[in-house]
Amino acid sequence: MSALRRKFGEDYQVVNTNRGTSYTAPVKKKRQRFVEKNGRCNVQHGNLGGETSRYISDLFTTLVDLKWRWNLLIFILTYTIAWLVMASMWWIIAYIRGDLNHGHDQSYTPCVANVYNFPSAFLFFIETEATIGYGYRYITEKCPEGIILFLFQSLLGSIVDAFLIGCMFIKMSQPKKRAETLMFSQDAVISQRDGKLCLMFRVGNLRNSHMVSAQIRCKLIKSRQTPEGEFLPLDQCELDVGFGTGADQLFLVSPLTICHEINPKSPFFDLSQRSLTNEQFEIVVILEGIVETTGMTCQARTSYTEDEVLWGHRFLPVMSLEEGFFRVDYSQFHNTFEVPTPLYSVKEYEEKTSLPSPGGHAHAGGGARAAGPGLLGGLHRHHRGAGGEAAQQAAADELREGGPPAQGAEDGPAARRQGLQHGRPAAQAPARGLRPRPRRRRGAAAAPGPQAQLRAPDPVHRGPAEAQSGGACPGPRPSSR
Structure with a gap:
């Protein structure tokens, strides 16, 4: 399928050119970006006023930051102007000394041999600047002003070479590429x-x-x-x-x-x-x-x-x-x-998991965060009423009233049946391991209740003999008073 892409300013439109079909994609509005996809910052500085002089004070960085076309233009113009100026100075020296009038006089000693017009002066400068070597044109010892100009030309040429060639080298070796x-x-x-x-x-x-x-x-x-x-x-x-x-x-x-x-x-x-x-x-x-x-x-x-x-x-x-x-x-x-991903935010998820369950039991230990790995664990998990302060308080109240504390769902089917025999569903049983001892009168014998029938008491409440035999907890010890 061939398609014709037409650009209209910042927006573009794709038109299908297949025969018998006609489809036009919706126009996409260009998003104003702070940084482009290629990394260029979409920021322009304006109304600098007198602050533009700061660019001249840091001329080297300014040249390096310029685009390549401006760097090449400055490079060519700088060398061309420097060559023309220095060639003109050599021609002026020859003109003042009168060397131009004795160009072919073999008995006359000029400042620069065989320089009798501007093109010959320009060629002499190029031979000197590029260190090509002297042949037909050379400086004579009877021209002190030519020697001074030669020294000035050598120093100026070294400075221009170091500045422009160094600038080009830094720009080429920049890690932007x-x-x-x-x-x-x-x-x-x-x-x-x-x-x-x-x-x-x-x-x-x-x-x-x-x-x-x-x-x-x-x-x-x-x-x-x-x-x-x-x-x-x-x-x-x-x-x-x-x-x-x-x-x-x-x-x-x-x-x-x-x-x-x-x-x-x-x-x-x-x-x-x-x-x-x-x-x-x-x-x-x-x-x-x-x-x-x-x-x-x-x-x-x-x-x-x-x-x-x-x-x-x-x-x-x-x-x-x-x-x-x-x-x-x-x-x-x-x-x-x-991939399957929750559609709500992390904040909404944490607010949902922090709410109490319908049974009135709070999520213990941070709720779903302890039961499953993060957000995904909370998507397919039903919270269990693990018990808390409310469950402990309910168990203690029942024991004070003399009711038998039935075991929870964790104790198995037998414990649930035992709890139903005493008229209370097993789902309302207190958490496992919470067995507060009921209050009794001083000197009264403790009758073994359903709790003792279901499981043996904790070994910490047994005497030495009972710990060995595994019997039920005896009655209260006689008072020392």
Whole structure:
């Protein structure tokens, strides 16, 4: 299927030209970015006024930062003007001394031999400046002003060469081109990793040479308003990509997936799939490292807007094991696939898990967080009434009233049947291991209740003889009074 792509300013439209079919894709509005996908910052400085003189004070950096076409133009113009000026000075010396009138007089000794017009003076300067060597034209010893001009020309030529050639060398050896071989995934994804909701993107290195001390950083660019009413149009917030664990230090020999965990400290704590479509933000990614071959610091940048963040996706694997080496398939570098992912935010999940259960029992020990791995564990888990302060208080009240404390569901079917015989369902039994002793009168014998029939008392309440025989707990000991 062939397609004709037409550009209309900042918007584009794809038109299908197949016969018998007609389809027009919706017009895509261009998103105003702070940092372009290629890393160029979309910022222009204006109304500098008198501050433009600062660029002249740092002339070398100004020339290096210029585009190549301006550098080449300045390079050619500087050398051309310098050559013409110095050739004119040699011609002026020959004109003042009258050497031009004795150009072919063999008995006359000029300042520069065989210089009798401007072209010959220009050729003499080029032979001197380029150290080609003297042949037909040379300086004589009877011209002190020519010797002084020769020294000045040598010093000026060395300065111009050092400045312009050094500028061109620095510009050619800049590590910006090294950043062209550092890749970022076209989109970022939000899915679960290790049971936690994470924002992820992929980076890769196309060259075999390594990036020494590679480090990744992420900035969230988003407008916000402070409680005092101040509006911050481009507020920058740091995204944690493993600062505490060292995950931000990369060994970039193969594509890596950078992960930002969405937790209460993350600015995406309340981000859900529905709110993602209404948000406006930009994630700026900065990858820095030292080029192994040159030792210079290289920086690669890119950004992801809210429409480039895919909810419920994961990157396709690109590594495969071949015979004796690992192979990276960069054709799958940008591809993703859908995975089951909760549609709500981490904040909504924590609010749901912190609410009490319908039975009135609170979630003990942090609720679902202790029972399952993070957000995924809470999707398919039913909370059990494990008991708490309310269950303990209910068991103590029943024991004070003389009721038999039946065992919970953990004690098995026999315990549940025993609890039903005494007129109370087993689901209301107190938690296992909570057996407060009932109060009794002083001197009265303790009758063995259903609790003693179900299980033997704890060994800490037995005497030496009962501990050996395993009998029931005897009556109260006689008072010492």
